[in-house]
Amino acid sequence: MYAEVALNIPIDKTFVYRVPENLVEKLEKGKRVIVPFGRKDFLKTGIITDIKEKTEVNPSFIKEIFDIPDSFPLFTENTLKLAEEIAKRYASGIGETLFFFLPSGFIIDESTYIYLIKDEKVKGKTERDILNFLKEKKGKVKLVTLNRRIKGSVYQAVKNLIRKGLIGKEEAITYPSLPSKKFVSLLKEETVRGAKEKLLIELLKEKKEISVDEIKKSGIKSHTIKRLQEKGIIEIFEKEILLDIKKQELEDKRKITLTSDQKKAFEKITNGKNETFLLYGVTGSGKMEVYLNAAREIVNRGKSVLILVPELLLTPELRARVESYFGENIAVFHSKLSKKELTSQWIKAIKGTTKVFIGTRMALMLPIKDLGLIVVDEEQDVSYKEQQKPLYHARDMAIKRGKIENCPVVLVSATPSVESYYKGITGEYIPLELKKRISEIPLPYIKVVNLSEEKKVGIFSQPLITAIKNTIKKGEQVLLFINRRGFFSSGFCPECGFVAECNDCAVPLVYHKSVKKLICHICGKTYKPVYRCPKCKTKLEFKGYGTERVEEEAKVLFPEGKIIRLDQDSVKDPIRGAKLISDIKKGKYNIIIGTQIASKGHNFPKLTLVAVLLADVGYLLPDFRSSERVFQTIVHTTGRAGRFKPGAAIVQAFEPENPAVKYAREYRFELFYKEEIEARKIFNYPPFSFPVLLEFQLERSSKFKTVESKFNVLKEKLSPYFNVPPLTPAPIPKIAGRYRFTSFLRASSEENLIKGVNLLKNEMQLLFKGIRYKIDVEPVYLL
Ligand SMILES: Nc1ncnc2c1ncn2[C@@H]1O[C@H](COP(=O)(O)OP(=O)(O)OP(=O)(O)O)[C@@H](O)[C@H]1O
Numbered sequence: 001m002y003a004e005v006a007l008n009i010p011i012d013k014t015f016v017y018r019v020p021e022n023l024v025e026k027l028e029k030g031k032r033v034i035v036p037f038g039r040k041d042f043l044k045t046g047i048i049t050d051i052k053e054k055t056e057v058n059p060s061f062i063k064e065i066f067d068i069p070d071s072f073p074l075f076t077e078n079t080l081k082l083a084e085e086i087a088k089r090y091a092s093g094i095g096e097t098l099f100f101f102l103p104s105g106f107i108i109d110e111s112t113y114i115y116l117i118k119d120e121k122v123k124g125k126t127e128r129d130i131l132n133f134l135k136e137k138k139g140k141v142k143l144v145t146l147n148r149r150i151k152g153s154v155y156q157a158v159k160n161l162i163r164k165g166l167i168g169k170e171e172a173i174t175y176p177s178l179p180s181k182k183f184v185s186l187l188k189e190e191t192v193r194g195a196k197e198k199l200l201i202e203l204l205k206e207k208k209e210i211s212v213d214e215i216k217k218s219g220i221k222s223h224t225i226k227r228l229q230e231k232g233i234i235e236i237f238e239k240e241i242l243l244d245i246k247k248q249e250l251e252d253k254r255k256i257t258l259t260s261d262q263k264k265a266f267e268k269i270t271n272g273k274n275e276t277f278l279l280y281g282v283t284g285s286g287k288m289e290v291y292l293n294a295a296r297e298i299v300n301r302g303k304s305v306l307i308l309v310p311e312l313l314l315t316p317e318l319r320a321r322v323e324s325y326f327g328e329n330i331a332v333f334h335s336k337l338s339k340k341e342l343t344s345q346w347i348k349a350i351k352g353t354t355k356v357f358i359g360t361r362m363a364l365m366l367p368i369k370d371l372g373l374i375v376v377d378e379e380q381d382v383s384y385k386e387q388q389k390p391l392y393h394a395r396d397m398a399i400k401r402g403k404i405e406n407c408p409v410v411l412v413s414a415t416p417s418v419e420s421y422y423k424g425i426t427g428e429y430i431p432l433e434l435k436k437r438i439s440e441i442p443l444p445y446i447k448v449v450n451l452s453e454e455k456k457v458g459i460f461s462q463p464l465i466t467a468i469k470n471t472i473k474k475g476e477q478v479l480l481f482i483n484r485r486g487f488f489s490s491g492f493c494p495e496c497g498f499v500a501e502c503n504d505c506a507v508p509l510v511y512h513k514s515v516k517k518l519i520c521h522i523c524g525k526t527y528k529p530v531y532r533c534p535k536c537k538t539k540l541e542f543k544g545y546g547t548e549r550v551e552e553e554a555k556v557l558f559p560e561g562k563i564i565r566l567d568q569d570s571v572k573d574p575i576r577g578a579k580l581i582s583d584i585k586k587g588k589y590n591i592i593i594g595t596q597i598a599s600k601g602h603n604f605p606k607l608t609l610v611a612v613l614l615a616d617v618g619y620l621l622p623d624f625r626s627s628e629r630v631f632q633t634i635v636h637t638t639g640r641a642g643r644f645k646p647g648a649a650i651v652q653a654f655e656p657e658n659p660a661v662k663y664a665r666e667y668r669f670e671l672f673y674k675e676e677i678e679a680r681k682i683f684n685y686p687p688f689s690f691p692v693l694l695e696f697q698l699e700r701s702s703k704f705k706t707v708e709s710k711f712n713v714l715k716e717k718l719s720p721y722f723n724v725p726p727l728t729p730a731p732i733p734k735i736a737g738r739y740r741f742t743s744f745l746r747a748s749s750e751e752n753l754i755k756g757v758n759l760l761k762n763e764m765q766l767l768f769k770g771i772r773y774k775i776d777v778e779p780v781y782l783l
């Protein structure tokens with residue numbers, strides 16, 4: 001028997017291994033294996049992707065599997081298929097893809113130990129060296145250490161020595177053991193005196209076994225438990241439990257009856273087979289209640305549900321809402337979890353002990369069995385696109401997974417991406433629209449202020465100042481939205497045009513007043529602030545706004561305000577972040593200055609005024625999605641206002657007539673999408689083309705000439721699949737010290753995209769050895 005094994009190396013192929021007799025029984029696709037690899041036979045963790053009777057590979061090249069450590073696979077057949085699709089579409093290898101998703105707690109490359117049993121005469125030099133080495137070391141030695149220290153095929157020699165009984169091997173595999181907890185159960189019923197002792201026995205009669213933690217919650221102390229144990233009345237034992245992430249308090253326990261619109265959507269989804277639904281409607285129209293109800297229905301049918309959410313949305317609030325439907329037995333999966341928590345959630349999926357999984361994009365690959373529904377909330381969110389290899393799009397791959405698992409997928413949004421909206425029109429997705437807000441409270445009235453005409457104090461226009469004053473006078477809250485943290489966005493010299501930039505990234509630095517530093521928002525590097533031009537010594541002028549500068553101006557303008565900043569800097573620490581949110585809800589602050597973090601996921605009851613301070617600056621970026629993003633920002637942010645009582649919104653813009661601003665203000669979404677789709681069609685942007693952003697990252701710009709001439713050769717080969725423009729410097733021409741050159745390729749069909757990407761991947765490997773490049777298929781960032 002042979003196994004195809006995927007390894008964590010950046011090569012797009014799997015490797016054939018022979019399966020020794022004693023492991024044939026344990027052979028199963030998706031399982032973890034330990035195999036020797038490379039000239040020195042280092043042991044590596046691999047994943048079995050296929051099992052075969054025969055192989056074409058020359059038998060003398062085939063090595064043997066060393067071990068199959070688990071009794072269950074870590075990838076289901078379906079997730080293996082999904083990984084293949086991802087590798088194919090996003091120009092990565094199958095091994096790279098599998099190991100990207102697999103929690104690192106499962107990787108056990110360095111855990112085999114070898115020890116000496118007895119020393120005898122042996123023939124081979126390597127065998128002799130190994131015995132000598134072990135004798136000298138006395139005790140256990142890691143196999144990888146042997147590999148490093150001894151010449152020749154260590155792996156083969158070790159195998160021989162084990163067969164001869166001269167050495168032994170021990171797996172100190174740090175297998176992700178499930179954490180355990182102490183439990184108590186009743187051995188015999190006996191009358192006892194103490195009140196606490198009686199209580200404990202009563203509890204144990206009701207429930208067969210109770211964890212010690214649980215018992216302590218009822219006010220019973222350890223010594224009581226100990227005494228009963230000593231009397232032989234109860235027994236204490238360890239039991240494996242599935243680690244759960246710290247529980248949040250439940251908030252949402254209301255019973256909800258769906259409206260007729262919601263009901264229709266609910267029915268379509270729960271009767272779905274493997275369709276993709278687009279569930280959309282203004283903020284507060286009850287989309288989430290629809291998908292949670294549908295999810296509960298699916299779980300009641302005995303199937304599992306996967307809910308994907310953007311990074312910023314995975315708040316305790318969201319979790320509490322999901323728990324109000326499913327209780328605590330849900331698994332949450334995201335990058336902030338510990339190694340142990342990640343492996344434990346992964347095991348829950350395989351073992352089927354949990355039915356509801358919520359997570360960020362990385363949850364896409366969870367080996368959930370019997371999937372009955374996948375939800376992608378805020379489907380337009382850019383955080384669904386991974387920025388490292390494999391650069392997959394979790395929304396698009398969730399749809400793929402739905403097809404593989406044969407289950408429906410629901411994309412949810414108040415402002416669908418133009419691509420998804422278009423597919424809803426053309427029938428590729430089934431549109432489900434919720435037309436009205438649930439509460440009688442109307443959507444906030446949006447006033448647009450023209451920044452180029454209106455009088456301003458700093459960034460605050462007169463109408464905004466008045467509105468803020470009125471709102472705080474009423475005891476209500478204001479949210480001021482600005483797209484950037486920090487103080488100024490740049491310092492420049494009015495004399496010579498010098499701009500304070502990051503040396504490595506060629507972008508203007510942002511001044512952070514709170515730490516008195518200039519910070520590069522691309523690479524995070526910090527610099528001492530400069531106030532005078534280093535070239536001509538003129539005093540620098542500062543421009544642009546970040547949350548800190550808005551805060552400072554607000555302090556002066558609204559001395560009665562209780563101001564708080566809600567941005568990445570202020571919620572870095574999750575505990576502090578949660579406290580901050582709860583303080584805001586309680587009304588401790590009345591002016592909240594926030595970035596994206598504030599625009600999603602939270603419900604602030606007292607919030608009745610929202611202002612988008614600079615709505616259309618993003619509009620000028622060289623990105624075909626910038627207009628869409630302006631639109632989404634306005635709708636999402638203003639939608640925060642007046643959830644509990646009528647609210648209003650003010651949008652400050654330089655070009656109020658720009659369609660993104662105009663249509664968002666009037667809630668005329670169809671018109672916005674119509675215009676935007678027209679524009680995309682004319683300029684051949686997605687959904688009318690399938691782009692790939694090819695990026696070179698060169699250490700020296702002088703290398704460009706050679707790269708360019710090779711690229712021009714490649715261009716010819718790619719031309720059947722892509723329209724290939726010449727290489728040009730990227731809009732941000734330098735990041736982290738590397739010069740960036742890009743070409744924005746476009747395929748006219750999905751088929752061409754996949755074929756073209758495959759060719760591109762192979763050719764690039766051959767042509768550009770030793771040069772850093774990135775193949776970003778269907779990118780979300782073009783800068
Ligand atoms: N049928 C219903 N009856 C009573 N309350 C409802 C109903 N549907 C939704 N709600 C409530 O209305 C509010 C908004 O609903 P929900 O969060 O589902 O809307 P949404 O469209 O997902 O909003 P957003 O786009 O802002 O995330 C919530 O407080 C929710 O509990």
Ligand SMILES: [Zn+2]
Pocket residue numbers: 502503504505506520521522523524525736
């Ligand atoms: Zn930088």
